[in-house]
Amino acid sequence: MPPGGTTRSVRGAPRTRGWAALCLAATLLAGCASGPPPPDWQQSARASLDLAVAAELRGDSRMATLEFDRARSDISRTGRPDLLARAELLRCAALAASLQLGPCAAFERLRADAAPPERAYADHLAGKLTAAQVALLPPAQQTVAAVVAVGNAAGDGAAAAMLQGLADPLSRLVGAALLLRAGQAGPGVIATAVDTASAQGWRRPLLAWLGVQQQRASAAGDAAAAAALQRRIDLVGGSGR
Numbered sequence: 001m002p003p004g005g006t007t008r009s010v011r012g013a014p015r016t017r018g019w020a021a022l023c024l025a026a027t028l029l030a031g032c033a034s035g036p037p038p039p040d041w042q043q044s045a046r047a048s049l050d051l052a053v054a055a056e057l058r059g060d061s062r063m064a065t066l067e068f069d070r071a072r073s074d075i076s077r078t079g080r081p082d083l084l085a086r087a088e089l090l091r092c093a094a095l096a097a098s099l100q101l102g103p104c105a106a107f108e109r110l111r112a113d114a115a116p117p118e119r120a121y122a123d124h125l126a127g128k129l130t131a132a133q134v135a136l137l138p139p140a141q142q143t144v145a146a147v148v149a150v151g152n153a154a155g156d157g158a159a160a161a162m163l164q165g166l167a168d169p170l171s172r173l174v175g176a177a178l179l180l181r182a183g184q185a186g187p188g189v190i191a192t193a194v195d196t197a198s199a200q201g202w203r204r205p206l207l208a209w210l211g212v213q214q215q216r217a218s219a220a221g222d223a224a225a226a227a228a229l230q231r232r233i234d235l236v237g238g239s240g241r
Helices: 018-022 040-058 061-076 081-097 116-126 131-136 137-152 156-164 171-180 187-201 202-219 223-237
Strands: none
Touching: 040 061, 040 081, 040 137, 040 202, 061 081, 061 202, 081 116, 081 171, 116 131, 116 171, 131 137, 131 223, 156 171, 156 187, 171 187, 171 202, 187 202, 202 223
């Protein structure tokens, strides 16, 4: 099965496409391929990470922490800090989708044992990516990095079109967040992020991006749009009650 497919995890939860976003297929997705069944730790870690990312995106921090801790425990049994570093990046990508950007502290503790592609992705999230590292990123984020590198010369329409061309919704939101941090997120980029989070039912990133949209409307003096966005925020915020 290709990364980002629609099969279900061993616990019955939909598999998150965030794995495709981080290009983690080589080891932890081995269970999707034909051949001998994967070891128990691998199945358990994969299921926990699926559930953790889903919980993070819907805004259930308690469940996200619980499942990430389970995944860490399973992966730690292998004595492979490089695999644990990948899992930590996955969580940081989910946080970035909700505009919680910055250094991935849990990954940084494992950086010395991480592979170059994982180091590049961590630097991408932290806004420290070098030109030499771009080729190490997953293809979707290479595209994002190229747009960030040219600055506002790309234009909001081109940046939004680039995001819309990314098949993976988590990659799309991470890209939008990095464009926002770089000062390159106009109305089209923000609307793309809002629409993506809304279509997935991802409460936490949706609230974050609606907040950005509302701030822009208020700054522009559009009271009607700001009020409409507040009603939408109230609706999404109350959906977890």
